Amino acid sequence: MPILLALDTSSSACSAALLQRREGLGDELISRFAVTPREHTRRLLPMVDEVLAEAGLPASALDAVAYGRGPGSFTGLRIAAGVAQGLAFGLDRPLIGVSTLEALALGAHRRHHYRWLITALDARMGEIYVAAWGCRDGSPVALNEEAVISPTRLRLPVGHADHDWVGIGSGWRLWDQMPAEVQAGMGLCLSEPEADAADMALLAVRDFVAGEGRPPHAVQPVYLRDRVAWQKGR
Missing domain, CATH: 3.30.420.40 (ATPase, nucleotide binding domain)
Incomplete structure (x- = not known):
């Protein structure tokens, strides 16, 4: 069953989560979360190393990588996107963008x-x-x-x-x-809650199982600035 890494730096919080979905045994979710304004670049990769080490897994064991695609901070979105795309390219794994x-x-x-x-x-x-x-x-x-x-x-x-x-x-x-x-x-x-990679991992594994993983170059941040009208509910 899938093993997936999720990353998020879309707000003042920085987080990483590793999800192992095991048939008949439930999910094992390991995560790190910290509110670290302006320190995402320094904190994100160590968080990735920590969750992989706690799980006892190498990065090569991952089936997919996910990240918070936005909306959110322009700079923050680019940090997570860059790290996630780099990992997905290097491992030749699909990438999944998750709505914050x-x-x-x-x-x-x-x-x-x-x-x-x-x-x-x-x-x-x-x-x-x-x-x-x-x-x-x-x-x-x-x-x-x-x-x-x-x-x-x-x-x-x-x-x-x-x-x-x-x-x-x-x-x-x-x-x-x-x-x-x-x-x-x-x-x-x-107003206090911020997006968390642990929740993104759960959403991303759903999308991965549904076959929605995409090549790393095809997944981009979502800024929403071109959408200016509230859409009526269905």
Whole structure:
């Protein structure tokens, strides 16, 4: 069964995770996570060495490499992308890009069992990166496309306004700029959580098993700056 390494430097946090999916025995997940602004370049590769050493595996045992593809910090995304692409090229393994917004949703669902989530990140320049999710069978299901918008344009997904919504991510620090109907529909908002490679590993192994691993040169960061409209929920 797959052995996969995931990396993330999309925010002020830096993380690496190694997932071994073993049939009939469950997943073994080894991870490192630290909030280290401006130290990602120095911290990421040692984290990779640590999780591999703890698992007792060489890098050649990996079946795939994954990384947080964004949205997020432009500089941070390039750091993880560069390291992940280098590893995937060197090992001749497929590369998988994982949404940071989806990873935030999975993390909140795994740790707190929240079902209806709007993940939002501060995109600077008066905007947020945002997406809405409904969790089913332990995984987030997108209710609209990821987008970058002004907080004033945020809306609850069409047809889902009566759910007990939870907001996750740094974008919720812009609460005062959000419409009154959004504020009224939110049961809880947590602005502290950051994307974690441990959650990305779980999403990436799902994609790997589904045959969605791609050649390293074909996987690029997602910045979302060209998406300016909040998409209506399905």
